[in-house]
Amino acid sequence: MIKNISNLGDASIYCDFGQDVNQKINSNVVSYFNHIKELVKNNEIKGITNITPSYNKLIVSFDLEITTYNEVKQIIENFKIKKNIIQNSKKIKIPICCDQEYALDLTSLSNKLNITENEILETHLNKEYFCYMTGFIAGMPFLGDIDKKLRTHRLETPRVKVPKGSVGITEQFCNIYTYESPGGWNIIGNTPKNIFNKLNFDKPLLINPGDKVSFYKITKQEYLNWNE
């Protein structure tokens, strides 16, 4: 449930579901997201411009020419979510090449975590991940939870350009850079698969919140020959 509602500036509502990050809280966030999305679709709430779910927060932005914080807050406080909607969950397998030229931070991670490069990759490939949210850049999935022995901070100095397709890890999470962008996650490989397709207007994202994602290793030759 929402623990606290406050304002983020004068044109957004900040719904706080607490500090913990787990699938149960995240499903709750997504249920609120879906509910408000329905209200917007059915014109039962006006002026909403964006609804942004994350691990344990939900931000609802609105057009201040049309509505206000108090009006939207009242609506959110007064509806009841019956039950967490069971999300449609797809299982998705992502090919990943971990050759040195793609695994930009594998060597430094191995030193930092004090385990071998092989062990890092095997541990990472040996798990199925839950997609908590998508965003930052178009279609980037935030996946979790990675094995405890792989958890570490972001790079001290973020890269100005992380190559498209890079798979990164930090703290309990893993992500995929859907296109070249700045970023500070530790890069352990690269996927040739298209995660975001801007030409598919209805379904531009390969991975959506609630999906289960696993990775499998491919050779450099397979990477270079990848054809979708």
Next chain:
Amino acid sequence: MNEAYLEVLRPGINTTIQDKGRFHLYHIGITASGAMDQSKFQISNALVNNDLNEGALEFAYQGPCLKLVNGNINIAITGNINFNILRKNSTTEEGICFKSYFLEDGDQIDIISTKNSVFGYFAVQGGFKTDKIWNSLSINTKAKVGPNNGEKFSLGQKIYINKSKTEKLLEKKIDYNFLNENIIRVIKGTNYNYFSESALNIFFKEEYTVSNLSDRMGMRLEGPKLENITNTNIKSEGLVKGVIQVPADGKPIIMLSDHGTIGGYPKIAVIISADLDKVAQLPPGSKIKFEEVSLINAENYFKDHIKNIKKYIREIK
């Protein structure tokens, strides 16, 4: 009949089409984009009888040089801009902002630079001939989303326009007082308590300088370092335009139109909606001071801000 277009003789630094923005897509990581200075954008449309949300060209610092081909059409430029109109018969007129001009086939418009500001707008009567992408004409060059394949305009391109001929308008103009203000009003952010009392004191009392690491995504500020007493990271969560994040280096970053939809740095404050246009217009080197206001005051300042834009639009003659 040949279609009318503007030929790009010089693209300028960052020339794109923008409208109010692209909404309802933050949850998949697509940011709103949209005009950095919404009021100048809307007024540019009003000056050529367009819907206020029609797509206009937005340029930064140095604008484009454009030649009209196959058309006779009204245009208007807003902002604080140096520009010339080079008529086909070789005469040159010095351009005036916030005024409509009638361009004839072969005329050129040379947008030389913005003066003590960053963004300007070029509206053409009837708008540009291009499809909306996810219900918006805004170009997002980072995600490569929007018209023109999400790219800024380049040399030699043809930018097609909807109308080729319009009746010559009675000249429309307003007197717009373009002022740069350095007091930016904010509301406390959701991680306000992450910062030490002395850091908050610094944030509200000292001056910050706009750094040259500023673009449509965000504006980095130089100034005294802000000490964070709780944590320099938070669990990643949604962002909105105007949020001021403070990363581990203690230097604030203001989120602007093309900001990432999710971020993991503490939010010290959020700029009020009424002041977003003026902050976007501050060039690198400008000084900024933050002033805290309440939510209710922020809402009232926004009402005044909208009233003011509407007043300008009504005054167009």
